Amino acid sequence: MPLVAKESRCSSSSVPPPPAVSNSNWVRSGSGWEKFIALRENLNRHIKRLARDSSNSRVILSNINNRNQEVESSQDQNKENESNRKKKSIDHHSCYIFLPRGGAKKTGFYFTIGEVLNRLDFSGAVHDHRRFNYVCRILEIITESWLFALSGLAQKNFFFILEESVTVVSETKLYVNRVKKILQDISKNLLKNPHFHVGSPKTWNKWLDLVKDWLQQLNTIDYTPTEIRVDSLQLMDLPPDCLNRIMSSLANAKDIVNFGLTCKYIHEISEYTLRWEKLCRFHFTQQQITSISPKFLDSDNKVNWKGVYSRLCHRHGNRELYNNVLNLCNHCNCIYWTDGGHPCSAEITPEFSTRQFSDVVVTQQNLTPEEFMKLWPTP
Known part of the structure; x- marks a missing residue:
């Protein structure tokens, strides 16, 4: 009997209870014996956790992709803004010029007329109808008094502005007579006293050929009016007040x-x-x-x-009218177009201007073409 009791104790310590083993409610798992219901609940929780993690991962991945797209778009936008800023700074830089104070002897720095025509963007100004008359008047002054003494750079810039003017006139069919008069005066001056011109005769003959081609181009402009419909409103149909208002805009x-x-x-x-x-x-x-x-x-x-x-x-004589002129700032001594503006030191550093120059009033002087040309040494 004692021996039998000992064997029963050994079997009870090494084997789970027989009823539990044969019952389907118990199963063996990696951590031991567990009830089937508890194991199923654990599996369900694990599946739900995996599904939740997978959905979170999809959300995270979509957020990462969206973030990457935003970063790429922001980088592209920054590159575009940077290129536009550089282009704008280059264009803006060419539309104003700072005059040195004290003259060339004190500062050792001066501008030639060729550099002035380039940096103030006269070739681009002719494409603006508000600046066209102003540029034409400066071209007339150069033709009258400066043409024979222009340097190589000044000649190149001067005739490039003329070429752009002819292009604008050919497209718009406006200011034809004025540009044609400038070209005729240039042709006369090129033929007169050729030995006193700066540069070789070959260069001046090249300019003369260009001027003749431009004159021929302006002479071939077609002014054929467009077809007028019979039932359309014509100028004579307007009342006297409207015609008077139209005529009042002519100066x-x-x-x-x-x-x-x-x-x-x-x-x-x-x-x-x-x-x-x-x-x-x-x-x-x-x-x-x-x-x-x-x-x-x-x-x-x-x-x-x-x-x-x-x-x-x-x-x-008549008073010249210009919609857009060159201005001279009395604070920073800068020449700029009216609608273009300039980086004035009074606007860039307002603290500096209010503390040390509070009594200075920043004003601007409208420069007529004659006053503008007087700023540069006559040839």
């Missing part, structure tokens, strides 16, 4: 006179006394008007303002 007397020659109806509108009085007061001073107006009184003691304008224009 040149020649344009008004030529406009009035089209028909009798428009001629009567062009003869309005108030229009010619406004032109006189705009182009001339009160002292100039007073000195000559008594000579143009009619029988009713009314002033013939058209006659006054004609006489004053013959004596003093």
